[in-house]
Amino acid sequence: MSATGRPRPGGRTARVRRAVLDATLAELGEHGIDALTVDAVAARAGVHRATVHRRWTDVGGLLADALADAGEDGWIPPDTGTLAGDLAELNRQVHAALVAQPPVTAAVIAAAGRSPQAAAALRAFWDDRYARCAVVVDRAVERGEAAPGTDRQTVLVAATAPVFHHVVLLGRPLDVEQVLAYAALAARAAATGPCTGRDTAGDRQ
Amino acid sequence: MSATGRPRPGGRTARVRRAVLDATLAELGEHGIDALTVDAVAARAGVHRATVHRRWTDVGGLLADALADAGEDGWIPPDTGTLAGDLAELNRQVHAALVAQPPVTAAVIAAAGRSPQAAAALRAFWDDRYARCAVVVDRAVERGEAAPGTDRQTVLVAATAPVFHHVVLLGRPLDVEQVLAYAALAARAAATGPCTGRDTAGDRQ
Numbered sequence: 001m002s003a004t005g006r007p008r009p010g011g012r013t014a015r016v017r018r019a020v021l022d023a024t025l026a027e028l029g030e031h032g033i034d035a036l037t038v039d040a041v042a043a044r045a046g047v048h049r050a051t052v053h054r055r056w057t058d059v060g061g062l063l064a065d066a067l068a069d070a071g072e073d074g075w076i077p078p079d080t081g082t083l084a085g086d087l088a089e090l091n092r093q094v095h096a097a098l099v100a101q102p103p104v105t106a107a108v109i110a111a112a113g114r115s116p117q118a119a120a121a122l123r124a125f126w127d128d129r130y131a132r133c134a135v136v137v138d139r140a141v142e143r144g145e146a147a148p149g150t151d152r153q154t155v156l157v158a159a160t161a162p163v164f165h166h167v168v169l170l171g172r173p174l175d176v177e178q179v180l181a182y183a184a185l186a187a188r189a190a191a192t193g194p195c196t197g198r199d200t201a202g203d204r205q
Numbered sequence: 206m207s208a209t210g211r212p213r214p215g216g217r218t219a220r221v222r223r224a225v226l227d228a229t230l231a232e233l234g235e236h237g238i239d240a241l242t243v244d245a246v247a248a249r250a251g252v253h254r255a256t257v258h259r260r261w262t263d264v265g266g267l268l269a270d271a272l273a274d275a276g277e278d279g280w281i282p283p284d285t286g287t288l289a290g291d292l293a294e295l296n297r298q299v300h301a302a303l304v305a306q307p308p309v310t311a312a313v314i315a316a317a318g319r320s321p322q323a324a325a326a327l328r329a330f331w332d333d334r335y336a337r338c339a340v341v342v343d344r345a346v347e348r349g350e351a352a353p354g355t356d357r358q359t360v361l362v363a364a365t366a367p368v369f370h371h372v373v374l375l376g377r378p379l380d381v382e383q384v385l386a387y388a389a390l391a392a393r394a395a396a397t398g399p400c401t402g403r404d405t406a407g408d409r410q
Contacts, residue, residue, distance in 0.1 A: 113238075114315070122374065151386070157371070158367055161367040162359075162362045162366040164366070169314065170328060170332075185363050188393075188394050193389075
């Protein structure tokens with residue numbers, strides 16, 4: 001578009017998005033997900049509510065875009081030198097994200113049941129994060145800590161899924177000892193036998 | 206109450222509950238969660254909508270009670286003779302429940318984000334199931350397949366949480382090979398080291 005000589009259209013659009021997403025997080029942090037409304041977000045952002053409705057549809061759409069925005073970072077997985085160390089750090093980060101304030105991740109998960117946009121945003125976010133984490137397992141295979149052909153996603157999900165399970169589905173707080181126990185368990189399983197299944201976290205070795 | 210000589214009040218109440226829960230499952234199966242309404246359930250059950258609103262509040266309350274009803278069964282965990290076999294069968298059953306039609310479990314999970322009743326029902330259901338499953342790990346300890354002091358819930362959640370994670374949070378179908386891979390991974394971890402953390406599935410050994 002810049003070849004036409006016109007100003008890039010991203011300028012105002014990007015400013016509106018930034019204002020709306022900042023307002024979404026501020027409203028979420030102050031009032032919680034149950035009180036989050038498109039109207040309150042529009043008012044706080046200084047944007048007409050019709051604009052917010054047209055572009056984000058509903059609260060699920062706002063949360064989905066906030067998550068997408070959070071995912072557009074330069075995050076790379078931990079590289080501690082061991083699979084056990086990497087999974088432990090990964091689990092700490094997953095747990096921190098799930099209990100973070102404002103609770104963006106938790107709010108998007110809660111919204112996913114009624115918002116296709118939120119559900120799609122969650123899938124895209126996890127897919128991207130698991131793909132970035134595939135290197136954790138690849139390095140473990142190179143170091144001989146996991147068998148060649150070990151499924152990256154199987155090991156990664158084995159470590160992280162219990163943290164989601166406790167916080168999201170069981171609705172129970174988790175202490176750091178438990179968070180690390182699941183990482184240790186996955187690392188030990190990878191060290192003592194093949195972790196097979198379908199590998200969807202990256203290319204099969 | 207029966208000492209008063211009056212008919213037990215459970216009769217009509219129980220019949221209404223049965224009709225309403227059956228109608229909830231029928232509506233859910235035919236039209237899906239997005240089209241599930243208190244009015245449609247009341248009409249199908251032949252019960253006044255005010256009665257349904259008063260007793261179940263909303264769709265989340267209806268789904269929560271349907272899940273509570275489903276949990277009032279005589280279910281006992283598998284007893285295949287090995288920890289690996291028990292966890293494999295457990296994971297098959299969890300997966301079957303998550304993809305079942307009508308999707309009661311999946312619908313309650315989806316409703317939990319907006320319905321405190323649904324969220325509480327989910328917690329009660331899982332708490333009850335994990336408590337019933339504690340014996341699976343106890344037997345494994347007795348057979349020497351897991352170290353004494355192994356946390357029951359840690360092993361059980363390590364096996365089952367990835368199945369929930371794929372279906373509920375990643376929104377991806379799971380093949381039986383993957384379902385079993387996570388069970389095998391948890392069993393192997395239990396066999397090769399202590400699985401510690403806080404034990405909330407039953408009394409600590």
